[in-house]
């Protein structure tokens with residue numbers, strides 16, 4: 001019999017990061033109705049930020065996360081003004097295609113700038129033991145940081161004037177305009193925030209992939225974020241976070257189960273199950289887990 | 293509308309590959325991208341929905357023929373038609389299954405689902421070790437056994453080129469017919485405003501599904517031609533490459549989305565552009581396709597044929613459908 | 614003149630809807646804009662607001678041309694719209710909707726006064742202040758839309774067909790409120806309910822096929838043979 005508890009703990013911890021990675025996608029979709037198919041490339045950007053801050057200046061991810069947020073916000077502003085806004089009139093197909101091309105472009109640029117090889121680092125600050133089960137302290141802190149960022153976003157949405165403006169835009173963009181909200185500005189800032197959260201997620205992700213940073217690492221995270229976002233209701237940011245925890249469990253518990261069942265590549269099988277979940281949700285519950 | 297221009301271009305390519313066999317490889321490459329652009333156009337260009345999972349349908353074609361050659365040697369030369377049919381059936385069946393579920397959803401959800409197909413099928417094949425798993429199918433030996441040495445070599449050179457050209461020609465005919473019939477008007481109405489189309493009594497899901505299945509079937513034929521037939525091998529890492537959709541989109545947008553001639557012209561230009569830039573800036577070749585797509589979508593979303601059509605007189609417009 | 618519109622032209626895509634429309638709205642009055650369905654009344658208000666981008670002409674607020682000012686900044690200047698279809702925030706409560714109305718700087722510091730004022734104008738909104746806007750009846754939604762606009766402390770209030778879909782008793786209640794609103798805001802009122810509109814208005818314009826074809830004091834318009842025949846069914 002396999003002891004599943006360490007896998008469960010690990011799923012919860014890594015799930016917190018998946019949740020954060022997905023929140024940015026849900027946030028942007030909820031407000032602009034744009035699916036960021038370049039999502040994974042911003043995760044990749046965050047991972048490289050963490051890598052360079054660590055190997056060049058020895059700053060751990062809990063510090064470079066601020067750089068991730070700042071660089072992500074700048075990238076988000078640029079993304080909005082260079083791609084999304086000019087194409088909003090042309091239609092959804094054009095935005096999707098342009099974003100897809102942009103994601104690929106970012107990966108190729110990363111390859112040219114930083115090389116095609118897989119890189120990584122380990123930030124080891126010891127471990128703690130929870131009733132006999134060992135948890136890496138760095139990973140636990142990363143998960144807590146992700147949770148704090150997710151909660152901070154809720155605070156912004158429900159306790160600030162900008163948050164009220166965002167909710168107004170979501171509920172009725174014309175109504176928002178005529179109470180004096182600058183809808184364009186809300187769109188631009190929201191894109192910046194969404195991308196910032198995504199790159200921050202990429203920064204924290206490096207705590208879990210000691211040798212996995214490479215220019216093309218983003219693709220599976222695009223799909224993973226889609227699955228999680230759909231589970232969480234696609235427009236709900238807290239839904240995305242909770243669904244991230246659940247997906248973390250699926251991947252983490254799936255691994256020993258598929259290995260026990262004798263599959264050659266258990267991790268890939270877990271990912272496949274993720275896709276099956278996506279299809280099932282699209283079929284039977286496109287509004288996600290949490291909405292009635 | 294007169295489809296003479298694209299048909300003439302294809303016939304010249306057929307003539308060229310027969311007259312100069314040493315050019316067959318180049319012709320095949322150009323025709324592959326032309327036909328890929330057309331396959332993408334039949335769905336993406338005509339419906340306005342985006343399918344990011346073309347590689348999955350190309351892969352179904354590749355595996356369909358590959359599996360028959362690898363596992364049913366007793367069929368002899370019949371492996372070719374049976375394999376092609378199996379590839380088309382796998383891709384068409386996949387399109388039917390995915391389309392029936394996802395085409396009823398908003399286009400954003402559809403795009404999500406298609407990005408998933410690719411990764412998921414690859415994960416399934418590698419993860420469960422299906423059809424050779426991560427080590428793929430190597431077919432050279434079986435093809436020699438089944439077709440004889442000379443015919444096998446002929447098939448993997450001229451044969452695959454002819455199959456690609458034939459697929460492209462069929463795609464021209466399909467696009468032309470789709471556009472000039474009732475279904476063309478229905479699709480145009482759906483592109484403009486799906487809700488208004490429903491009010492007019494059009495069933496958007498049905499027409500989108502037809503375009504989706506057709507487009508997938510053509511992709512499968514291209515997959516059969518390029519991998520088992522020409523390369524005599526099928527590896528998950530090469531057939532499931534996401535690059536194909538970007539290539540197809542580049543060809544389609546460059547030439548003009550939603551037109552019959554666009555992807556043909558786009559393909560004729562795309563391959564030389566890539567080759568030239570690859571010659572002079574080899575390190576940056578990989579940037580060409582995404583940059584091209586971004587530039588065309590942002591600066592000239594109607595593409596070459598679309599811009600031309602908007603500028604010329606109706607009489608000339610007839611000739612560049 | 615609080616608001617004056619000169620030679621306004623506007624349309625959608627290539628189709629022109631408004632042809633040199635000119636209107637004058639005197640400070641402290643109610644001016645009615647009437648006309649048949651599809652005449653361009655909504656388009657006029659949306660163009661004044663800037664939600665629809667005008668093709669030409671000018672919109673003057675107290676003499677200054679504001680035609681290039683984007684909609685959200687017009688609210689800051691005191692031009693506020695109660696739109697067709699109300700455009701409320703359905704998942705926010707009545708009170709949250711009203712607070713959103715005071716989003717602009719000019720209104721923020723008066724929030725409490727404004728809230729009292731709106732609740733005194735429409736006591737029903739006060740009773741339902743914790744209820745989601747999406748669950749209100751049509752009449753209550755209209756009151757909320759007007760109340761939300763008032764929260765912005767409008768100098769000029771543009772109101773688009775407040776009577777649409779409402780029972781006569783509710784229409785009367787809403788129109789009664791206009792008489793009080795007029796004490797603090799100038800009103801441009803678009804209506805298809807011509808008799809009700811001209812009863813409350815001081816001055817009126819008739820818009821047909823995108824052209825202002827008639828204008829005059831309400832009493833005169835009520836006597837006008839064309840108005841009588843076309844709009845009052847006499």
Ligand SMILES: Nc1ncnc2c1ncn2[C@@H]1O[C@H](COP(=O)(O)OP(=O)(O)O)[C@@H](O)[C@H]1O
Nearest residue numbers: 625626630648649650651652653654655656657
């Ligand atoms: N969003 C729109 N797109 C295209 N045409 C429109 C739109 N809105 C209104 N129109 C057209 O403009 C004309 C005027 O409409 P509108 O201003 O709504 O008239 P009214 O408010 O007087 O009923 C009508 O012919 C209508 O069909």
Ligand SMILES: [Mg+2]
Nearest residue numbers: 654655697774
């Ligand atoms: Mg109207």
